[in-house]
Amino acid sequence: MLACLFPGQGAQSAGFLHRLPPHPVVQTTIAEASDALSFDVLTIDTPGALRSSVAVQVGLVVAGVATARRIAAAGFDIALASGLSVGAYAAAVTAGAIAFADALRLVAKRAELMERAYPSGYGLSAIDGLTEHEVERLADAEAAEAGLRIYVANVNAPRQIVVTGSDAALDAFNTRALAAGAHRAKRLDVSVPSHCELLADASEELLAYAADIPLQAPRAVYVGNRTARPLRTAEAIRDDLATNMRYTVRWFDALTVIIELGATVLVEAPPGQVLTSIAQTAYPDVTALSACATPDERLIPLLERRLGSR
Structure with missing residues (x-):
């Protein structure tokens, strides 16, 4: 059984859309995205353009959908789909819950709201080697001693936690985490405080915007960010997409559910490798x-060997 995984903001690198395979379905997907957004999406993966969260988030959705369509065009059935943070939008398109053009417009609005709320001075850090409980304990100490608030943004693995907050809070917390035994505490290439209550107002605004966007029950299994459970109705997926900026991403729990549901082959869409690792x-x-x-x-023959005849 095949599952497609879609990475979130921070996975991007300059030129990632130009490195997609030159397959007709990929080219058609890029053209469709450009038509939907009224600009050439191949202009948004330059180093300068990628300083914008709008460019990054739109680009990730385009890359994810193009990759899933390429795999489907080769005759493989994508039975499960899940994405980390903004990757959820590509997962929802792949699962058949939302039209590609609607997902692009929704994610562009999402990124605009996030940037408007916090245009600078905030971000994310990856903490390796500490558990969620240990990170939360250190965050409480940071708040009590220095008045700097840190939030758990992603639980990517039992000892790979992403935190969010202001630049000053993150720099201080990274030092504290390393002193407490973390193997790594590194700022990520994200400029907004994703997945915490700082984005509550932006989340409510996006939920209102999403109310008029048509969704339907997914054809494939869609595993959500917030609950890390399969979501089977249009309204549940709408809520997951519109509010995931506000809540902790339970990625490791989602991955575990995907495996428990029977996935034997996982493919992570570009430009990420973290979910694969x-x-x-x-x-x-x-x-x-x-x-x-x-x-x-190489990918298509590998899938054929792992999944059998198409």
């Missing part, structure tokens, strides 16, 4: 492939 470490018996690290001419 997490899966390979946690579930070594499951085939986990990064599409950006596996050229198209």
